[in-house]
Amino acid sequence: MTNARNAAWPSPRPSHPFLAHHGPLAFAHRGGAAGGTENTHAAFARAAGLGYRYMETDVHATADGRLVAFHDATLDRVTDGSGALAGLPWSEISRARVGGREPVPLFEELLRAFPRVRWNVDIKAEAALAPLLDLLATEDAWERVCVGSFDERRVTRARTLAGPRLLTSLGTSGVVALRMRSYRMPWRLRQGAGCAQVPERQGWIRVVDRAFVRAAHARGLPVHVWTVNERHRAEALLDLGVDGIMTDDLEMLREVLEARGAWPEG
Numbered sequence: 450m451t452n453a454r455n456a457a458w459p460s461p462r463p464s465h466p467f468l469a470h471h472g473p474l475a476f477a478h479r480g481g482a483a484g485g486t487e488n489t490h491a492a493f494a495r496a497a498g499l500g501y502r503y504m505e506t507d508v509h510a511t512a513d514g515r516l517v518a519f520h521d522a523t524l525d526r527v528t529d530g531s532g533a534l535a536g537l538p539w540s541e542i543s544r545a546r547v548g549g550r551e552p553v554p555l556f557e558e559l560l561r562a563f564p565r566v567r568w569n570v571d572i573k574a575e576a577a578l579a580p581l582l583d584l585l586a587t588e589d590a591w592e593r594v595c596v597g598s599f600d601e602r603r604v605t606r607a608r609t610l611a612g613p614r615l616l617t618s619l620g621t622s623g624v625v626a627l628r629m630r631s632y633r634m635p636w637r638l639r640q641g642a643g644c645a646q647v648p649e650r651q652g653w654i655r656v657v658d659r660a661f662v663r664a665a666h667a668r669g670l671p672v673h674v675w676t677v678n679e680r681h682r683a684e685a686l687l688d689l690g691v692d693g694i695m696t697d698d699l700e701m702l703r704e705v706l707e708a709r710g711a712w713p714e715g
Contacts, residue, residue, distance in 0.1 A: 465616050467503075467595045467641055468671060472711045474693035475702050476569060477501040478676050479520060483697040487527060490562065491553035496699055499564055502713065504665065505569040505695050508556050510576040515539040516556045516584060521600055522573065524528040528553065535576060557584055560593070569646070569673075569695070572598045574606070582611050583619070591615060591643050597646050619648035619670070628656060631664035638668065646695075662690050667712045682706060687711075 452654070477499075480492030493666030496504060501709055504654055508521040524530040524537075542553055572578055591614040598604050601620030608617055619627065619642040627645055629636035635691070645665045649657045657674055665672045673693035677683050679697055683694055683705045696702040706712040 450603045453586070459533055460533070460620070466568070467566050467569075468593055470692075472713070473687060473706065474503050474671075474673065475706055475712070476503045476673065476675075476693060477699055478505045478695040478697050480504060481508065481697055481699045482676075483678070483699075486548045486551045488520055488554070488555050489547050490559065493559060493563060493566070496698065497566060497672050499699050499703060500712065501699065501703075502565060503567050503569065504563075505564075505571070506556070506559070507571040508577045508581055509534045509573050510580050511539045511542055512536055513538045514576075514580055515542075516577060516580040517542060518554050518556045518559055520573070534572060538671065556581070560588055560590055561634055567593045567595075569597065571594050572596060572600075572603055573678035575600075575603060578603060578607060578610075582607065582615070585611070588655065595644065595646075599647070604642070609694070616643040616675070618642055618644050627664055627668075627670070628661060631658075631660040642670070643675060644671045644692075646675065649674055649682065657689065657691065660687050666690070677702070 466713055477496035480496050481506035482490055486492045489682050493504055506518045508516050509519050510516055519534060523533050524545050527544040527547050529549050542662060545553055547553060572581060585594055595616045595618060596607050597618040599621060601622045604617050604620040607615060623639060624645060625643055626636045626638040630638055645654045662672050671692035674691050675695035677696050678698045679692050680701055683702060686694060694702060703712055
């Protein structure tokens, strides 16, 4: 009998919006974190107003099982509240204000508020996995979301539970395997993920170069790079042929893509 945890689901169909788009995707990282109100309705509304149709966000589950769009495990860094999200009920988290002024949003509210937006979702904690999949099923939002996580096991569990209707990026070991394959080393690369979402560098190690992009494309994997806030870096990565860039500097990336005739209209 095949172990379901290790079974490889077929890859998501090529018509998935994260895969079928012609030209590089522009992602608003946390809605544009440079503005000081990251992962808030106001940040995502501003990004949408600039023409961004792909947003990056993070999700945690509250103590009572609500799914919030928030990066950190605690409220302390970016809000006027404090405490771990996993230990607080939604009623308390809802009173916190990001940057002292913007409420923490539920992810379900964002899905409904921005029907034309597609979401790259980083599952930050195991407790957020089941609520996210339940929400995507309830809203029939599978084609609006790509899921990722630093935790390889969490990405695998997400694919196991949801099957091929869920698009995920490669987990950490998948990225390592792809990097090794780009060096022409016989490294096993499991199937199932639909894209590679990676930093340009990890410490002193360069992740994204022409060989990496070539190896990903040879396996049908678009390459999305985070988090790119300098114009020269964005230009260089686009010259390598990457398929998407995540940025905090929304105006910069839009200007770069407009100059190349690659900014999506409408």
